[in-house]
Amino acid sequence: MSVRGLALAFGLLWAGGIAFAGLVHLAVPSYGTAYLALASSIYPGFHGGRSFGDVLVGTAWGLADGAGGALIFGWIYNLFAGRTTGAGPDL
Numbered sequence: 001m002s003v004r005g006l007a008l009a010f011g012l013l014w015a016g017g018i019a020f021a022g023l024v025h026l027a028v029p030s031y032g033t034a035y036l037a038l039a040s041s042i043y044p045g046f047h048g049g050r051s052f053g054d055v056l057v058g059t060a061w062g063l064a065d066g067a068g069g070a071l072i073f074g075w076i077y078n079l080f081a082g083r084t085t086g087a088g089p090d091l
Helices: 003-027 033-042 052-081
Strands: none
Touching: 003 033, 003 052, 033 052
């Protein structure tokens, strides 16, 4: 499994989810409040999408969090899958 590809895919998906929820929340304040409250309790500096700048902060955190989590998952998966390429880690 390509760890780099997995990390990029998960990072973009997670960041996209936070960006989408945050942007819709700006237009419809009742949308995604529980989801954004959960994210704001985890990511420092993110306050639930109250402004466009806040949505950007949450999106950046989501990209880093999704990519980092997938990177660790992919590395562990490849470790247990017995990958034998001989080319070194695919980071």
